[in-house]
Amino acid sequence: MLLRLPESVSEVQECIAEGAVPVGGATLIWAGWQRDGFPQRAMSLRNLPEANVLTEATLGAAVVLGRIDGRVPEVLHRAASTVGTGAVRRTATVGGNIVGSTLRCLLPAALVLEARATVLDRDRVFETDLAELLAKHHLLLSLHWREPVASSYRKLPAEAGGPPPLVVAAAVHTDEDGRGRLHVAVRDGYEVVSDDVPCGTGSDEAIGALGATCVGTLRSAAWQVVREHVTELLSRPVGRPPER
Template sequence: MLLRLPESVSEAQECLAEGAVPVGGATLIWAGWQRDGFPEQAMSLRSLPEANVIGHGALGAAVVLNRVDERVPEVLRHAAAAVGTGAVRRTATVGGNLVGSTLRCLLPAALVLKARATVLDQDRVYETDLAEVLAKHHLLLSLHWREPLASSYRKLPGDAGGPPPFVVAAAVHAQGGGPDRLHVAVRDGYDVLTDDVPCHAGTEAAIGALGDTPVGTLHSAAWEAVCEHVTHLLARPDSR
């Protein structure tokens, strides 16, 4: 297998046109390749500057998870730190986790940041929403977001070999003249739910409004975890 390392967008597009298979850290596909056979060409974005940005409201798809640090919001930093083991985080990439994984551990964090995606195809680079990226398995270059007032992330303990642990992510965003809004996303099993509600009237009102959204349909233990998480976040001074 030939591994190609493009250093520009045009080189990456050339690789795609010639049939190179995009890979992140290959943590998820290596076993399948060993079983089913390796492609003739693969392409990594680890040498592409646009896919390696960190900070100033952006995170590149080729960034490995253990490099996600204080330059990004707390919710995204903690989500990356909670993925797998240290060995996995030294190899797995942001793009591989979001697009190549069924767990998509970073997705709740990206959703509450209202992140947009910059993607690459053979003819152009363009911005789209995460729903399109996941549905069409686009080649992700980077995520971009507007900084929240505050954010937080929690993964509940899980059983080895059991379903994915429950995850809740939350962020408070200023609305530019309107009331601040609380954005919440959860991963329950393999399902992800997200919604947002006003939070200017206090924690009790925000939780009550959240209870009328799809997030409010969670089973009792999950809903309790959401309420506790939201309460702690809205109690922080930086949430106001």
């Protein structure tokens, strides 16, 4: 297998034209390659500047999860910190987790941040939403988002080798009129559902409104976790994370 390490967008496009398979940290695909055979060509974005950005509003696809820190919103920082072991987080990348994984541990956090994706194909760099990114498996360069008023993330404990643990992500944004809006995303099994509702009048009203969305159709145990999570987030002083 020939591994290319492009250092510019034009070099990445050359790799795409040659049929190179994108790899992140290869934490998920290596076993499959050992079983089914390695591709002739592969490429990593770890030397591409556009894929290594890490700021309070942008996260590159080649950033390893262990580098994600308090510069990003709480919901995204905590999501990254709960993926696998320390060894996995030192290798697994943002792009591999969101596009190349069936678990997509970062996806609920990205959804509640209303993240947009900067992606690349043979001819251009362009921006798209997360739904198109996942449906068409675009090559992700980076994510960017609006800073939320507050956010939070919860992953329930789970037995090793069992079903994926329940994940709840939530964030509060303000609309153009300054009114609060609650965004919630839940991974239950391998499925992710998300929606948003007004939240300016308190948690009871927000939970009631959320119950009428797709999030409200979750099984009862998952819905109870969502209710508790939303209540905790909306009870915080603005912009202040909970005590640890």
